[in-house]
Amino acid sequence: MSNVAKLVLASGSPRRIELLQQAGLEPDRILPADVDETPARNEIPRSLAKRLSREKAERALSILKAENDSDDAFILAADTVVAVGRRVLPKAAISDEAVDCLQLLSGRSHRVYTGICVITPGGKIRQKLVETRLRFKRLSRREIDRYLESGEWRGKAGGYAIQGLAGSWVVKLIGSYTNVVGLPLYEALGLLAGDGFNTEPRLSPAAS
Ligand SMILES: Cc1cn([C@H]2C[C@H](O)[C@@H](COP(=O)(O)OP(=O)(O)OP(=O)(O)O)O2)c(=O)[nH]c1=O
Secondary structure, three states: OOOOOEEEEOOOOHHHHHHHHHOOOOOOEEOOOOOOOOOOOOOOHHHHHHHHHHHHHHHHHHHHHHOOOOOOEEEEEEEEEEEEOOEEOOEOOOHHHHHHHHHHHOOOEEEEEEEEEEEOOOOOEEEEEEEEEEEEOOOOHHHHHHHHHHOOOOOOEOOOOOOOHHHHHEEEEEOOHHHHHOOOHHHHHHHHHHOOOOOOOOOOOOOO
């Protein structure tokens, strides 16, 4: 199957680009879509992730439409939320926020939700919500302080990045690992393929 359609990733997250590349896909265009990520009153974490992924995809669509460039585009957007019960953890911007998150996650179970949204060239909207459950080991104050020095927490939901140092804190993970990093590959490719986008990897001979 050949692809005449193009893939537009509605995200500024380098992790999402890398994950798509890992699956052998290269977005034709990257269109970061800025949306207000504040949870609505009483909004539960899974609903937030789903709503924001759709808003990001719709924002990208309106940009493409304004440029008259939406006809052959599959738009893919995602939003990742880390939660303890109904509580949504912030995307840590300052170290105090990261400390609060890490103290809360220490020795506890939590969930990571990623909402994914695909808008097809015909304007169909497909959504999925993927959940991963994790448990971290207990973190000492010293471990948290060392982690802060790494800077890996910056801009990450829940104040950690599983693909870095925090990977060694995982006692248990149930579900999709790539979901935690920001884009559940199995489900995202499934949504794209379900509407006719060719998700076969574009292999380069030197790939290792
Ligand atoms: C929990 C976790 C999150 N993250 C990242 C993925 C996302 O980039 C970020 C969650 O924020 P998001 O709002 O989902 O994404 P973003 O603002 O970085 O990018 P965009 O809205 O443009 O798509 O946290 C990791 O990289 N590793 C992890 O282990």
